[in-house]
Amino acid sequence: xxxxxxxxxxxxxxxxxxxxxxxxxxxxxxxxxxxxxxxxxxxxxxxxxxxxxxxxxxxxxxxxxxxxxxxxxxxxxxxxxxxxxxxxxxxxxxxxxxxxxxxxxxxxxxxxxxxxxxxxxxxxxxxxxxxxxxxxxxxxxxxxxxxxxxxxxxxxxxxxxxxxxxxxxxxxxxxxxxxxxxxxxxxxxxxxxxxxxxxxxxxxxxxxxxxxxxxxxxxxxxxxxxxxxxxxxxxxxxxxxxxxxxxxxxxxxxxxxx
Amino acid sequence: xxxxxxxxxxxxxxxxxxxxxxxxxxxxxxxxxxxxxxxxxxxxxxxxxxxxxxxxxxxxxxxxxxxxxxxxxxxxxxxxxxxxxxxxxxxxxxxxxxxxxxxxxxxxxxxxxxxxxxxxxxxxxxxxxxxxxxxxxxxxxxxxxxxxxxxxxxxxxxxxxxxxxxxxxxxxxxxxxxxxxxxxxxxxxxxxxxxxxxxxxxxxxxxxxxxxxxxxxxxxxxxxxxxxxxxxxxxxxxxxxxxxxxxxxxxxxxxxxxxxxxxxxxxxxxxxxxxxxxxxxxxxxxxxxxxxxxxxxxxxxxxxxxxxxxxxxxxxxxxxxxxxxxxxxxxxxxxxx
Numbered sequence: 001x002x003x004x005x006x007x008x009x010x011x012x013x014x015x016x017x018x019x020x021x022x023x024x025x026x027x028x029x030x031x032x033x034x035x036x037x038x039x040x041x042x043x044x045x046x047x048x049x050x051x052x053x054x055x056x057x058x059x060x061x062x063x064x065x066x067x068x069x070x071x072x073x074x075x076x077x078x079x080x081x082x083x084x085x086x087x088x089x090x091x092x093x094x095x096x097x098x099x100x101x102x103x104x105x106x107x108x109x110x111x112x113x114x115x116x117x118x119x120x121x122x123x124x125x126x127x128x129x130x131x132x133x134x135x136x137x138x139x140x141x142x143x144x145x146x147x148x149x150x151x152x153x154x155x156x157x158x159x160x161x162x163x164x165x166x167x168x169x170x171x172x173x174x175x176x177x178x179x180x181x182x183x184x185x186x187x188x189x190x191x192x193x194x195x196x197x198x199x200x201x202x203x204x205x206x207x208x209x210x211x212x213x214x215x216x217x218x219x220x221x222x223x224x225x226x227x228x229x230x231x232x233x234x235x236x237x238x239x240x241x242x243x244x245x246x247x248x249x250x251x252x253x254x255x256x257x258x
Numbered sequence: 259x260x261x262x263x264x265x266x267x268x269x270x271x272x273x274x275x276x277x278x279x280x281x282x283x284x285x286x287x288x289x290x291x292x293x294x295x296x297x298x299x300x301x302x303x304x305x306x307x308x309x310x311x312x313x314x315x316x317x318x319x320x321x322x323x324x325x326x327x328x329x330x331x332x333x334x335x336x337x338x339x340x341x342x343x344x345x346x347x348x349x350x351x352x353x354x355x356x357x358x359x360x361x362x363x364x365x366x367x368x369x370x371x372x373x374x375x376x377x378x379x380x381x382x383x384x385x386x387x388x389x390x391x392x393x394x395x396x397x398x399x400x401x402x403x404x405x406x407x408x409x410x411x412x413x414x415x416x417x418x419x420x421x422x423x424x425x426x427x428x429x430x431x432x433x434x435x436x437x438x439x440x441x442x443x444x445x446x447x448x449x450x451x452x453x454x455x456x457x458x459x460x461x462x463x464x465x466x467x468x469x470x471x472x473x474x475x476x477x478x479x480x481x482x483x484x485x486x487x488x489x490x491x492x493x494x495x496x497x498x499x500x501x502x503x504x505x506x507x508x509x510x511x512x513x514x515x516x517x518x519x520x521x522x523x524x525x526x527x528x529x530x531x532x533x534x535x536x537x538x539x540x541x542x543x544x545x546x547x548x549x550x551x552x553x554x555x556x557x558x559x560x561x562x563x564x565x566x567x568x569x570x571x572x573x574x575x576x577x578x579x580x581x582x583x584x585x586x587x588x589x590x591x592x593x594x595x
Contacts, residue, residue: 056481058386085484095475099497108493109483158479165483 152183364450
């Protein structure tokens with residue numbers, strides 16, 4: 001299931017503004033890769049180029065190549081809708097569909113992909129909720145609205161919704177920044193379990209979190225406001241946090257930036 | 259009710275064992291400034307004023323209506339006659355209720371889907387400039403006075419309805435509802451179409467505002483699951499906008515129920531219930547009042563006022579029903595997201 005992501009020479013624009021410049025990296029399957037860097041350095045923008053969500057922003061466009069195993073996501077004839085069914089995403093703020101029940105939220109992606117029997121849906125919903133460590137908390141209230149859950153539960157519901165369609169890659173855009181420490185811990189544990197099955201890319205502002213959950217860490221930075229964000233380096237997480245090869249990374253990690 | 263916004267509720271006294279005097283009460287309420295007191299008085303006064311006007315209208319309608327109804331020898335709700343000055347006076351609202359409800363239902367059935375479609379096109383499909391231009395034209399449409407719609411309806415719409423009527427008669431005539439005897443198309447159906455055009459702008463405008471407010475994150479949730487544009491609309495835009503569209507429709511329905519001039523100018527009215535909607539005949543509350551009021555005697559006016567009271571009650575019931583529909587699934591609405 002999990003696939004390798006290979007990015008080369010990627011630029012992303014908002015209209016004429018170059019937001020990120022010339023990014024190349026490889027993300028290994030069945031691993032967690034964390035993106036860190038100051039606000040505005042383009043790490044979220046870069047994340048959104050990996051499932052072609054960047055281009056839904058008015059004026060958003062991308063140059064370069066993103067290979068998912070042997071397939072260029074930006075190749076001719078590739079349908080962005082199909083890309084997003086293969087590359088799941090979890091957002092900063094939990095966003096379950098407010099008008100849908102817990103069950104329907106998890107089943108939403110499947111229903112888009114075609115007709116399923118009720119029993120098949122039941123199985124996938126249970127499996128996904130178990131996969132998101134949420135089953136025991138919601139099994140008695142599957143028909144209650146998803147927006148009635150706590151913030152942490154909502155975020156795990158969103159993860160269940162994303163993994164229900166069995167994507168190859170799971171992108172997470174600061175998935176814990178709106179959550180309390182206990183819910184954060186639950187999500188982090190979950191990420192550790194999910195990497196057995198998926199390729200995971202996570203953007204985080206929390207460097208301890210990057211150190212805890214990721215195998216590899218990429219550091220992004222920008223020269224100045226208005227300048228494009230760039231990938232400074234990507235390496236084993238342990239190395240980035242102990243002995244990074246670029247001075248800027250060390251400055252950022254130790255709090256001596258700017 | 260939210261207690262914290264209730265100005266009547268005194269805050270807990272800071273010194274509880276102080277003897278309760280006038281000064282202590284004032285102190286307990288906290289310092290009040292003249293500006294606050296004036297504004298409180300003004301806003302409270304305005305609120306009460308609305309209630310007084312509403313009560314005055316209801317009292318007037320009820321009083322005059324009761325005079326007429328007490329003299330009525332026939333059943334007010336089922337009689338198909340309107341003869342308040344006869345001996346004995348006999349009148350009923352069945353025909354008017356039928357005509358009003360039927361023309362409004364036709365108007366809603368035509369206008370709501372088109373209005374929702376236009377609103378979705380403006381907010382989610384059209385390029386920003388085109389959407390803005392269309393929205394501007396719709397706004398203009400809302401400002402056209404109903405007398406102008408009436409003129410246009412009578413002079414342009416009516417002659418052009420014959421083709422549609424013939425088509426409906428040919429293919430749906432067997433239902434009885436769309437049977438047409440080749441009369442002038444000044445029927446309840448034409449009125450319904452004209453009303454649909456008249457209420458289209460208000461429903462479109464309110465729906466557009468609601469669709470515009472759909473949180474970006476709900477739409478992105480659907481997009482990230484691999485939803486197409488239509489699926490995004492179905493999964494996040496329409497559910498979020500549902501209650502707003504209902505409110506918008508009720509605003510439109512309110513206008514359709516009460517529309518007078520345009521209906522009076524287009525409809526060739528007669529006091530009968532005709533189940534084939536393409537044939538002339540029938541009437542609505544407002545149209546009936548407008549056509550008969552000038553020549554009516556005191557008793558005739560009171561009878562018309564009684565019919566006006568029924569329209570008033572129908573409008574209240576429609577609004578109540580809309581609120582119930584909106585409230586029933588409140589926990590699923592986007593409001594608590």
